Amino acid sequence: MVRRLFPRSIRARLTTVATLIAAVVFIATATITLATIPDNLRGVVQARVELAVRRVAAEARAGTLPRVLETPSRVHILQVFTADGRLLASSPDPAQGLRLADLRPVWPHTVRFAERTVSRNPDEPETHYLVMALTTQTPGGPVTVYGASSLTDVDRALKWIYVLVFIGTPLVLVSVAGITWISVGSALRPVERIRAEMAEITGQDLSRRVPVPDTGDEITDLATTTNDTLDRLERSAETQRRFVADASHELRSPISALRAQLEVASAYPDETDWRATGEQALAAADRLTGIIDELLMLARLDAGAVSERRVVDLVRVAEDQIRRRAGGRVPILPDLCASAPVYGSPMQLDRLLTNLLDNATRHAATRIDLEVAVEGDKVIVTVTDDGDGIPPQDRERVFERFTRLAPARAKDKGGSGLGLALCRDIATAHGGTVTVADHFPGARFVVTLPLYGKP
Structure with a gap:
């Protein structure tokens, strides 16, 4: 020693x-x-x-x-x-x-x-x-x-x-x-x-704070920073508890529906349409898979995990989305620039555009406008629908996890309330933002990401 x-x-x-x-x-x-x-x-x-x-x-x-x-x-x-x-x-x-x-x-x-x-x-x-x-x-x-x-x-x-x-x-x-x-x-x-x-101070009680001396020196700064950290920990712990509770609730619903369908089918096998039951079970399983995938991606983003990144052209990503959605309920009208390169995870950026278009598809009445443009050192992606729109007081709340407004619940009972929250986390992880802009009729989501190659 x-x-x-x-x-x-x-x-x-x-x-x-x-x-x-x-x-x-x-x-x-x-x-x-x-x-x-x-x-x-x-x-x-x-x-x-x-x-x-x-x-x-x-x-x-x-x-x-x-x-x-x-x-x-x-x-x-x-x-x-x-x-x-x-x-x-x-x-x-x-x-x-x-x-x-x-x-x-x-x-x-x-x-x-x-x-x-x-x-x-x-x-x-x-x-x-x-x-x-x-x-x-x-x-x-x-x-x-x-x-x-x-x-x-x-x-x-x-x-x-x-x-x-x-x-x-x-x-x-x-x-x-x-x-x-x-x-x-x-x-x-x-x-x-x-x-x-x-x-x-323990994990069960994060409400306590350390005393802040009135000397105005470095120890005062230390105590203030410590209390700020405890504030963040308390908010994080509360968010985690709420997240676990909401996730349990969201996962329980499709599982309960799937169990009820299978129990009824097992109780009355001769009277059951097994084809329809299988399709309903697959739909419930797909919903569970989607919720779990989004939860896992959110968990990785929360943990600061860095996915493999490379240069991604958002114009090509948008074109792939339009091809996959061809013949859907609502047409997508594109307005794309020649190229919009960003540096990031191809899977996460694709998921970002997927969630925005899924949200627009659920609420659009007749059309969806998809625009990708380059403005200065930024890439701007705009997704606009002509649905009911989002009230100004709810434009930040829709990005909270498991938050679904009343009109959304009435139109689509299969949503999880995680899509827009995941969009914001992905944009933040790539140095960008997602906001809701003024538009009538309908809602307009604006994604801003750094253009690759610009300081």
Whole structure:
């Protein structure tokens, strides 16, 4: 089993990442600080002492060296010694025990630095000094100028820096981890409520919804999308239950009729016209087959199954339909363009036109008009009958499954109410639409599909 580098919890992972990033930043900052600040602080003291020493050396070279040397601010000791170690000049209050004469420059006119730790007075703690020596030539011979400045302020500042780096950095990292843990926990609390609510939602009760926080952030969007998905699931489940109930009812009717006919024929075999009974049984079986085929095709479309597709010329499909229906009850008057290619399933597109023409045949009084045309990047198929028509308020309802209007039930008791629903699903699966347009008398169905080869 491969070990995880980070914990599984998002809260723990974000806390770990934030702490690691903070640690990298603070360690880098501390490294740069410890590498530069001490030298910078000592450099300031060194520049101050060097300036004072060079000033005294200039006075010595000019022969104007006083016996008592004036020390600038923050320079504590200035002394001038001859080559044989005799003291020529000194600041008013030199530190006891601070030996300066043992620090000698290697070359004339060059500055040498060193650090000494002494006590100015026996009762005081030791003091850390930065000592500087510079040899110069004077009218009386070579002399060495010494200067010293206390590093107490520098040591105190460095002590605080070390405390902040080595004690403050862990405290800051702990604070970052704690703040991140609390902040992420607070941000994820709505997610936990959503998870708990989702865990209690079952297929038997899809009416519940997850709480939507009013923060307006991504979690609000997540909760809103989740509720929208639950809405769709609830509608889908309700549609499925209604579909199963309607399908059971539609299948029960022909089965019951077929059973009744066969029971009567079996009870009175001598009085039964077996030829007529067989024809009625075949008609009932054909109706059952048609309903089952349409249900299976609807189920495939609902499941998103992709049938084999190729380029189909709807003009050729329309011509095949007209040939198959020649000599029927109602003539079909075609108005076809030269070619109308679309990309799709030949079987489904043929079924689309079959259902529309079957519907028109059931309702037409004297004629059916079939038109196939190309308009821009669309193929338009129009099926028009001169029957009773469809009221405007029912023009969307007729595409619902198992929906049959009262006039349709009165004219034809054998319909299933699935044909137009299947037409819309097939058109939608091919990127098109099916609508009912205004027309009088009768009804006009308009199918719009993308023309093959056009963007």
